[in-house]
Amino acid sequence: MLGNFKYSNPTKLYFGEDSLSSLREELGNYGPTVLLTYGGGSIKRNGIYEQVTAILGEAGKHVVELSGVMPNPTAEKLREGAELARTCGADLILAVGGGSTIDYAKGVSVAAHYGGNAWETFYKHQQDPAPDARILPIGAVLTMVGTGSEMNGGSVITNHAEGLKIGKVFDERVMPRFAILNPRFTMTLPRYQMVAGIFDIMSHLLEQYFSGEDDNTSDYLNEGLQRSLIAASRKAVTNPDDYEARSNIMWTATWALNTLLKCAKLQDWMVHMIGQAIGAHTDATHGMTLAAVSIPYYHHICRYGLPKFARWAQAVWGVRPEGKTEERIAFDGIDALEGWMREIGVVLSSSELGVTEENIEAIADSTLLLPTGYHHLTREEVIDILRDSL
């Protein structure tokens, strides 16, 4: 734990099968108008919409609906939501859905009373809301796991016209005030979405882990979360109705990317940068874009962080070191990761997602090259990794 940092996370979490009952109590803290934000209507089919609106009705709230939030929420949709939030005088944005919906709610919360172009200011130019900015409070009812958006300030918005998918990490003012985590709500999710979410979690863990030279408590916590995720995901793919496994995955997701693991840590995030560029060009499912490039990426950077890869192989995957070089141990770890990915059934080839020899250069051009991690990629290396991922 080198360096100075502040840790503060104000989000209240209500976890468990009965957690939605806490919504009633929380609603008492906000004014009458609730902007109810959700996606394509799956919450209507699985009954969550009905349960949530019943509680809103009992609480006497004036509900304004903002539906149709897409898996990769767009800058256009953000404009639409901000306009609605402002004109209806929303006192609370209640996001019901997965990371996309909560990410979107964060964008709306800062854009509603902001005069300018929120996409340009907050995402493209990475500015922070002014100290006296009016930011609408957010509550979340989580129905998909993966992004950790329920307990952090992260928000990703896509601009297809510009070929950009950009994440912004907002401060505490934008973080959900409360989040309701009911593992049962995640159980109607199709398997493809479930395993994409699981890999998103793993990627959050790996991208915070593979950076920095110092010995750090965060990395030990990170290894614990990886081991929890591996154990629970194996149970969940065998039996998606295993409540215990699904609940461990949900809790792991929250702690994998709230504000804890990054404390005093250098981070990497190049898998997310490449994955987001693929997403901007193909609209593929986020977790799958990460899965498709991870093995080529880690093979590529492994040699620059061998000691950490070798530690990881042993601590997380139980690789035995006897009689092996550090490089062999590290590669055995990456092989174990790949084996687990095959086991849970994530996409291992970016061709399946719409990446082709023809659009690789455009994707590389949209990839933000961060000066982080064990090695700083060039555009040419991104192209190599994308080609390996086909």
Place this chain on the structure above:
Amino acid sequence: MLGNFKYSNPTKLYFGEDSLSSLREELGNYGPTVLLTYGGGSIKRNGIYEQVTAILGEAGKHVVELSGVMPNPTAEKLREGAELARTCGADLILAVGGGSTIDYAKGVSVAAHYGGNAWETFYKHQQDPAPDARILPIGAVLTMVGTGSEMNGGSVITNHAEGLKIGKVFDERVMPRFAILNPRFTMTLPRYQMVAGIFDIMSHLLEQYFSGEDDNTSDYLNEGLQRSLIAASRKAVTNPDDYEARSNIMWTATWALNTLLKCAKLQDWMVHMIGQAIGAHTDATHGMTLAAVSIPYYHHICRYGLPKFARWAQAVWGVRPEGKTEERIAFDGIDALEGWMREIGVVLSSSELGVTEENIEAIADSTLLLPTGYHHLTREEVIDILRDSL
């Protein structure tokens, strides 16, 4: 993660070598009168008192001193502090010290404007402050690590006349609003106190870990924190000036006993119950009382939770399972724990702390028998464990 729970931790943490500079900013949130609480004066010798009072002076605060907080703060001292806090009109209690000082500040914060006998109500009868109770806000500058008091609601008070040392876990209203964690401030601590603190942390981890049958993300996080503590403590006892090691220990202590690991977990806490009874009779250092009884305790309960002990032996201590019974693996884990305790130099015999054949029965009578963990101890079993610990 079975069951329903709420997670919410409002404490802001400022960590690092420069963290005290954040005190200035935090003081702006509180009224003019600060009750400055500390122990026996070591903060005057090491210069921390001077740094803190300089910042209080610059902020124009009216400072009232409440010093002489003892390692095991007493019910009498609590009465004295509450009276002072009330009469001086304290707006903030600033605790500068270790867990004892912060535990004490929590007692004072609820007792100051409470009419009755705070020891009886909150500790002996384990009641909660009334919903509309006036509770003074607390800030902490940590100079010793171990208890985790800086980010939780726990508070232990001792009544020597009654032979009782009782912990109370208060709710969020009593938790420190902010805590300043500067690893350098812990470096002047004598080795005895340092290793006692390290064992206190380990005991918090073990007592939350050894209970429950379910697979739980908390246990994986717990294993990660144990591994971090073992690695960092080995470095710290070799070189107490190793900033990185001391900082990892400090951060591990906070997360070992804030509100995270207990989520959806059954817990044990019998080592603390026996240790606190020893403390009430001998006034011995808290962490050493836990160390003295741990090996006999775990040998005693191991057979009731064999699968978990065997998992722990492998995951935390790297015990190899090949060709061994589950019991052998478990015992190898306890042996590894004992080896590490010898290595860091904690007390392994309760005789050293003043436990004798003569006072064992009285200590057992003061031991709260909790219906928790893998096995519910009887008074006779407590006596056996105490005898084994001599």
